[in-house]
Amino acid sequence: MCSVGLVIMTIFTFVGVVSRKLPQVNLSWTMELVTTMFVWVCALAAAAAFKTNSHMGFAYLTDKLRGFPKIIHKWIRVAIIFGNYAIWILYGFKMVESQIKSGLVTPVMATPGWMIGLAIPVSAVLAVARILQYELGYRFGKKEREALR
């Protein structure tokens, strides 16, 4: 999904460069399309990085934990991250709702504004799913981990 987005973004940015050098051909919508896609690619990719627990953090101290405290820390950490995403989901959907009501469209292509804003709460929902996938995957063992994919 993200990969396809990246390819399209690259191509359109490149097309945008070329079209600007040629008089008579002017694709001013390429920038707008690319920006919209970029929001979605970022939202999806940010969520996808949770699947492998790749987001950067300061693990130096917590890596020293062993046994029961380690498990406690793990779930507190998950709960805190979920708390953050609860804000994204709750107020994100509220934002989308008001974007639909306001009738916002983009200036060149007239894309409805909520189609961009929706990326935020969707990213949050996917992130929550990916975190569960990662954490539960380790508890179930390898076979189940495969099954979850």
Added chain:
Amino acid sequence: MNTAVVLFGSLALLVVINIPIAISLGLSSAITMLYIGMPVTAIPSILQATVQKFSLLTIPLFVLAGIVMDKGGISKRLINLANSIIGSIPGGLGYVSVLTSMFFAAISGSGTATVAAIGTIMIPSMIRQGYDAAYTSALSAISGSLGTVIPPSITFLIYGMITGESISDLFLSGIIPGIIFGACLCVSVFWESRKYGWRGDDARPSLKDFMVFFREALWGLMSPVIVLGGIYSGIFTPTEAAAVAVIYSFIVGILIYKEIDFKKFVEALSETAITTGIILLIIMNAGVFAWLLTQQGIAAQLTEMALAFTSNKYVMLFVINIIFLIAGCVMDNTSALYILVPIIMPIAHALGINMVHLGTVIVLNLSIGQVTPPVGPNLYVAADIGRVKFENICKRMVPLLIMSLVALFIVSYVPWLSLALIR
């Protein structure tokens, strides 16, 4: 001032218990907003506004260009070329490692990508030649830091987006400091290889070999010329240059070197997607954090405090160096920039520090931070490739770090080095 204490306090607490730094930035802002009785409804709006910018597209594009160049076989050819020039002198492979990292840095946007690309080839061959494994890995890790200083550089891009300075000026400002940084590393290689008697490659360099390797590597060497030349001459903007670099590197990798098949193509894209996701999640949340700093006037308060402490430009530069060296130890580049630059920017303005020069100083600091524990991505990558213990690579890093600090000192107090190439 209470607001600032809650904000920075909750941030520190969340980071210490290993909440991803991106989430810590957003969540500490939310906690602070709740504390002062402000609704958190604005958060999704800020998140969206922060990421909905055409210029940010430069980040995934430069990452992709670097990965494709590596997968397409350019790093291998650069090493062959450098080896045919200086491989045979004592400590030769050490110089090759630094030199090829400098060239690869000019192609890739990221330091860690440079370690992975050059280190994977250089570390095993240096160990085979009798070099110390820990020193070799340390050298590879810090040479990768050059990737952050020599343009194109994602760290410079982000600094430019925060401060509004011209990206092409910032890129140009990194060239001479990057070369000085590389030269300082070579001095360390010179001493160490004399001390331990690391010899060069037995094969004598021949002009014919050099010509063959040069022709092979030429396509890769052209990439920085196209990217930097294009930006400098104004033919394209940095974002467009990044797109051109991607297309160019695909053409070289698929049609000329013929090393990229469909599998590598998909790999490159998914690696880029993950890196993008990681960096952009930080940028989005840092957007919320920076917004709160502005909205509550916290940045202004901190600026006043700092200016009350000293109003000497040179002392302040020293303080900024210390702050960023510490930040570099515990934070990644993007987070450090977003947290600290909005606070330091007005101070620098007030003291008449050139913002482009300041950018070079900060980026150099952060590039050193990539090899200082505990948060040092280049260290982990290099230790992994060289199969050496983390403690050992840190120990052998010390002489290299000392030389880097020499480079940092020179660049900090000779602004001309950063500004000479800018029109």
Added chain:
Amino acid sequence: NCCGIIEIGCAKSASKKITLNFSHTMAPNSVSDMAAKEFKRLIEEKSNGAIKVNVVTNCGLSGGDLTKAIEMAMAGDIDIHACAPTNVANFDPRFFIFWMPFMFPTLDSLLNVCHSDEIYKEVDGWSAEKNLKLLGFHNAGARQISNNKKEIRKPSDLKGMNIRVPGAQIFIDLYRNCFGANPIAMDFSEVYTALQQGTIDGQENPVSVFYSSKFSEVQKYLTLWDYVRDTTAWFMSNKTLEKLTLDQRNMVMETAKQAIDWANNYVNDNEETILKQLRGEGVLITKLTPAEQKAFADAAAPIYSKYADIVGKDVISLFQRVAHSK
């Protein structure tokens, strides 16, 4: 008794300090910024510090995003936002009326619209649908065209020129279909370099922007054709308005009006000074005669039929009537 309760209510709200977050789209020390600061000064003085104003430049409260700032004002996350009314056109195309070419051929025609109660009621009605309260709008300077090729005096001079325009369909239509030019939508931050390198031949912006962006270093000809007069509208969030007492509302409305008048006067004086400065720097400045201006207006006329459905025939005729009233 009744009065007592009201008094307690008043005392309570009066003792509670309010901070209004005022965001605008322009740089520090621009007209928008100075007008906002004038508002801040006046209202903080009048309310004895009960109402505080925090002015934030460059859309700093919405991550630098123009559209998002309006969205946040609608939601009450920004209290007052000053921007070109055309920024709101992404929400309601009637706001494009402010960018119709030659709608305000003279300064007086624009000021008529700025001061008209009829227009205020109309635009305030559009704003109310978006949960915004219009505080008023002021002149932000006419957009004048510059280029590096030749003096522009008649529509055919524009033929084939690469001109940077804001990223809105109305400009692209106007330049391509009416003037036969090659309009290029490009981020403003890239314009200077593009002019310098000749990627584009010209651009159009108010002279204050031309001056502060140092375009005089890379542009030789500047034509004063007054084709579009930019305005800055001040919108207050209805959510914020509801939080204010009646007295405070009146104070905000009245003070906004004063600050807006101040801005109108300032723009006039400032543009004179800037033009003098630009002449000194060697920019060739051409002021079109009314007849020459009319030739451009005639060429641009097809835009009116195309946008009649989008903006509304009645809106166009209302604005035209008020603009040309004596």
